[in-house]
Amino acid sequence: MSSVLTRALRRVATVPRNMRRFASQGGDHGADEVDKWRKISIVATGVVILMSGRELLSLSSHGHGEHSDKPLPDYMHIRSKPFPWECSDCSLFDTDCFKKCKAERAGELVEEH
Missing domain, CATH: 1.20.5 (Single alpha-helices involved in coiled-coils or other helix-helix interfaces)
Structure with a gap:
């Protein structure tokens, strides 16, 4: 059985002489x-x-990168639900809003005591 298998593998492995190899065009x-x-x-x-x-x-x-100190129009401040952090009305990167919120909360804490 091994001789049959060996002959079959040799037939598959050998390339007919008339078959042209397109990949060997030269190194340069x-x-x-x-x-x-x-x-x-x-x-x-x-x-x-x-x-x-x-x-x-x-x-x-x-000039699109310029920010003004004017308050945002109402249509730009729509919230369908509050944000999940302490200042729930401030968007994540709005540092001015966070500062105002924390100042208001600090003022409320001083008034309570």
Whole structure:
């Protein structure tokens, strides 16, 4: 049985002589392709960095990042339920609201005592 298995494996393992191997084109062709795509990647990365920098500079001069001291309109202060922390009316990163809330709570504690 082992001789039958050995012959079958030899037939599968051998490549017919008339079959052309497309992968063996020579070592210098592969190196040229690698070099070409490395250059293309470097140029594309540079273009993306330049375009991102341009977009960043145009956004910073646009003026959306400026905050005013005016109170927020009512439509921007809608709460369907209170937040789960001590100052339940303040959003998570609203430091001014937290300061006011804590000052009010400190004033209430002083009045109680």
